[in-house]
Amino acid sequence: MYAFLWVLQAVLAIVFGLAGVMHSTLPKEKLRPMLPWVEDFTPAQVRMIGVVELLGALGLLLPAATGIAPVLTPLAATGLAITMLGAAVTHVRRKEPAAVAVNVALLALSALIAWGRFGPYTF
Numbered sequence: 223m224y225a226f227l228w229v230l231q232a233v234l235a236i237v238f239g240l241a242g243v244m245h246s247t248l249p250k251e252k253l254r255p256m257l258p259w260v261e262d263f264t265p266a267q268v269r270m271i272g273v274v275e276l277l278g279a280l281g282l283l284l285p286a287a288t289g290i291a292p293v294l295t296p297l298a299a300t301g302l303a304i305t306m307l308g309a310a311v312t313h314v315r316r317k318e319p320a321a322v323a324v325n326v327a328l329l330a331l332s333a334l335i336a337w338g339r340f341g342p343y344t345f
Contacts, residue, residue, distance in 0.1 A: 223342075227343055231335055232283065234302070235279040235280070238328075239276060243276060246276060247272070259313065262312065271305075278299075278302040281294050282295060282298050297336075299332045303329050303336060306332060309321075310326055
């Protein structure tokens with residue numbers, strides 16, 4: 223399970239890292255065709271969501287890999303789970319069930335990392 227959590231952390235870091243870079247660097251007008259939810263947020267809010275995702279991705283890997291403050295890894299996973307909860311609420315309100323399913327899956331995987339790294343598989 224310990225190795226599985228490392229792999230899961232890496233995969234989620236890639237997913238959230240790519241999403242974070244996209245959300246924080248692309249203008250809202252370019253995001254709109256592929257991500258209709260940006261309509262509900264200001265450009266600054268979309269960028270902030272991207273920054274949160276990017277910092278969460280870094281938090282999944284760097285503290286654990288360096289051994290510096292490894293408690294930040296489960297905290298980052300918890301933060302990403304909370305972020306996905308907010309995303310799911312947004313998509314439910316917008317009646318986008320496919321996006322809700324993705325959010326719930328990412329929430330569950332983030333929660334699994336948080337549970338494992340806070341609990342039986344700490345560093």
